[in-house]
Amino acid sequence: MDLSHELALGIDIGGTNTKWGVVNHRGEIVQKGDLRTDAHETVEGFIDAIYDTLKPVLAGFGDEITIKGIGVGAPNGNYYKGTIEYAPNLHWKGVIPMTQLMTQKFGLPCSLTNDANAAAVGEMMYGAARGMKDFIMITLGTGVGSGIVANGQLILGHDGFAGELGHTCIRPGGRKHWGTGLHGSLEAYCSATGIVLTAQELLANSNDDSLLRQFSEEDLDSKKVYECAVNGDPIAAETYRFTGQVLGEALANFVMFSSPEAIILFGGVIKAGDLLMNPTRQHMEANLLPIFQNKVRLVFSELKEADAAILGASALVWEIKE
Known part of the structure; x- marks a missing residue:
């Protein structure tokens, strides 16, 4: 399979800022950016904002590139259910069906894990924990x-x-x-x-x-x-x-x-x-x-602060799709 035309979107949701990156199979972040998490009182408003930010970015890659899916690292992220549950550092309270909402908005499969777990996976694949x-x-x-x-x-x-x-x-x-x-x-x-x-x-x-x-x-x-x-x-x-x-x-x-x-x-x-x-x-x-x-x-960590959780989150896409 030719993987050179496939990319994944990794999103790291923090209490203050959310960082995103478009990542290839080699763990190279080909484009990235961020936006405020705490500027959005509702999760729907947040998803609208990140969609508005990323829609032109993803469209810019053209028809030859396939975006395989979205991986999300988030506080209190439940890998099994795709939910953010009672995260104390986020405005959005209760249980948030994050993967469901993201898939509905983007039309792409979405997987989620705890933000720190995503950072750990990124470090294991590309940073100081390689081989551990x-x-x-x-x-x-x-x-x-x-x-x-x-x-x-x-x-x-x-x-x-x-x-x-x-x-x-x-x-x-x-x-x-x-x-x-x-x-x-x-x-x-x-x-x-x-x-x-x-x-x-x-x-x-x-x-x-x-x-x-x-x-x-x-x-x-x-x-x-x-x-x-x-x-x-x-x-x-x-x-x-x-x-x-x-x-x-x-x-x-x-x-x-x-x-x-x-x-x-x-x-x-x-x-x-x-x-x-x-x-x-x-x-x-x-x-x-x-x-x-x-x-x-x-x-x-050997990875840039903005990169580890993005890389780990994006790895969820390859894990689910292959």
Whole structure:
């Protein structure tokens, strides 16, 4: 079969932005773009917007190219049912029949999985996890997601929701999550939002001078916390040290659960580099049994942030169609 004329559409739905890419069989993204997710209060409005964006793009490839289908990575995406279910970081509440709605709009077959699972598949096919049969992908962005691969297979669970490590309780009785209402979850501390909350708490509990004080509560974001940390601000630096501690302690639990070859960190938060990585590695190793220590590689993703989930989502198309 000549595959050179076939393309797949990969869509990564995030809490803030949605990224899309047109992908060939070699994993090359031939065209890509993005649009705001949070600008659309209803899923129907969102699908209309993405259709209006992509219709001229897909038409531009001409009649010689076949778009085989659509793969979607989304928060709380159910691989088996094609639904997004009770995603705390999206405006659209309840159970959303995403694949059904996308197929109705585009006239193309559509498959869906959890956004972090899609990123894990992309990393396994094209990134730092190439050749690995056991690894965990942790996505650190608007939320904290995860994709777990064990014995060469993506762990989905009986209902398609396995691997929600971001909502595991790492600080019992701790910070209340703004979306789920749970206390002490990993996402409440190690997401971009969690980093800002930590910085705000440290500022409130200190009278020390800080570059962070120049920003209002509404204007402070994780990027500004990072920039202040790079410029030597002690409260900003402590924010990342504490975030790394919480993340490292959680990763130690995850290591002892599945004994992965590597844990791969992915997402906007990893732009902090060693500010995050050093305390994370330190506290992960400190909380492992000796049989697990110094065995698990802790690395940053090799793929562009925008690309991993797009590539993984697009791989769903080839899997279903062939």
